[in-house]
Amino acid sequence: MSDSTFITQQSKLYLVPTPVGNLGDMTFRAVEVLKSVDLILAEDTRTSRVLMQHYGISTPLQSYHIFNEHRVVDSIIEKLQGGTTIAIVTDAGTPGISDPGFLLVREAINNDIEVECLPGATAFVPALIDSGIPCDRFVFEGFLPHKKGRQTAIRQLAEESRTMIIYESPFRLVKLLEQLIEVVGEERHVSVSREISKLHAETVRGTLREVLSVFSSKEVKGEIVVILAGKQDV
Numbered sequence: 001m002s003d004s005t006f007i008t009q010q011s012k013l014y015l016v017p018t019p020v021g022n023l024g025d026m027t028f029r030a031v032e033v034l035k036s037v038d039l040i041l042a043e044d045t046r047t048s049r050v051l052m053q054h055y056g057i058s059t060p061l062q063s064y065h066i067f068n069e070h071r072v073v074d075s076i077i078e079k080l081q082g083g084t085t086i087a088i089v090t091d092a093g094t095p096g097i098s099d100p101g102f103l104l105v106r107e108a109i110n111n112d113i114e115v116e117c118l119p120g121a122t123a124f125v126p127a128l129i130d131s132g133i134p135c136d137r138f139v140f141e142g143f144l145p146h147k148k149g150r151q152t153a154i155r156q157l158a159e160e161s162r163t164m165i166i167y168e169s170p171f172r173l174v175k176l177l178e179q180l181i182e183v184v185g186e187e188r189h190v191s192v193s194r195e196i197s198k199l200h201a202e203t204v205r206g207t208l209r210e211v212l213s214v215f216s217s218k219e220v221k222g223e224i225v226v227i228l229a230g231k232q233d234v
Helices: 028-036 045-054 069-081 102-110 124-131 150-157 173-184 208-215
Strands: 012-015 039-042 061-063 086-089 114-117 138-143 163-168 189-194 202-207 224-228
Touching (some): 124 163, 124 224, 173 189, 189 208
Parallel strands (some): 012 086, 039 061, 138 163
């Protein structure tokens, strides 16, 4: 029996954001929901168990990720229909944002199951605000295709007038900056944030040429958010 004072609603799906770096970024309500639900779906149970232990959360965990979500979604819907209260978390950030979550939310809605997403951590928001690039109008691209369709996607971005948000692996960051230079030119402004809210958090701002110079001269680590300025009318 949970010692939480928070009352969750039966047959309801909660999407619970988790910290993108510092464990202290977890909200009080997120902890209360995770303590109160019957089951937590986790992208990686090993990663999530560290967070649960930190906050004294003993709710059972079940693996739910991009490689099994299509296979298990029907059984999860059945549990929700049977009165089970479920929360979904990912390794970091808000479920559904370049992470598992969308499929389950869609199926829950199609089956008249109530869904609630708690407000909380999402990596692109602090990266966007910290960039100094206009944030009144922006487009979220997430991860670009790794191979097929990548060049097409980048060429399409070249004509975008809004600020662009791109997620990237540290192993492909330099290549991405080089590809962007080929298409939009080396003077386009960009901001690259990594390790957001962690001890070694870093944001590098400047032209594509300047930022490429920084990251091509050192080993790149951590999760990466690239903020690219939109095309300006001459």
